[in-house]
Amino acid sequence: MDRPQIWLEFAPELHLFVSSPRRGGRSALRTDGASTLGHVVESLGVPLTEVGELLVGGRPVPDSHIPSDAEEITVRAVARPQPATAAPPRFLLDVHLGTLARRMRLLGIDAAYENPDIGDAALAARSAAEQRVMLSRDRGLLRRRELWAGAYVYSHRPAEQLRDVLSRFAPPLAPWSRCTACNGELRPASKTAVREQLHDGTERSYDAFAQCVECGQAYWRGAHHARLEAIVDDAVREFGGAAAV
Structure with a gap:
């Protein structure tokens, strides 16, 4: 036949x-x-x-x-914005998307990141265990049945990758609320609490600080702030969320 x-x-x-x-x-x-x-x-x-x-x-x-x-x-x-599987959506990024992970965290998005590479099986298992959307450019990884949810990242360029994720999932934005190093939450901190992480010039020039509740990393409006603020402002302007501060 x-x-x-x-x-x-x-x-x-x-x-x-x-x-x-x-x-x-x-x-x-x-x-x-x-x-x-x-x-x-x-x-x-x-x-x-x-x-x-x-x-x-x-x-x-x-x-x-x-x-x-x-x-x-x-x-x-897939429709954009994609109907949410959880609110707010949480994400897991593979080893090749470190810059995207940091930019998502900058916007207050829960973005876990695995570096070094732990392998497709372990990534899929973590996605399922923590109910995170797996973001990857690896088609093989996205075909694994144990994934809780997944999405292909279409561009090589971090700015375009960020727009791709924001337009697809429409996550709520809360800029400056997460640690870009570990994904922990930030809380206001006194200069005394973070003094050990400050150089003399920083201690004299800045008075407003935040600190990660998970890893203890200190943050302030340093020389790099204008570049990061531009990323935040562009995202908030196009996709909504809290205003940059």
């Missing part, structure tokens, strides 16, 4: 995952008649984390649907 032939059309946002013959319109595919639609889509290179609605003849179906002969299937990209 001939294997079923289906017709697939991928949303433009998903074209980077599929081979060139499957970009720009419908393409035919022979299936084994037993695999689910989710498996078929993943076998063509598209992580299910990036898939929105699956339509058969214009009708939504689950990824467990088993395609039949001659079905016309549309694979849409």
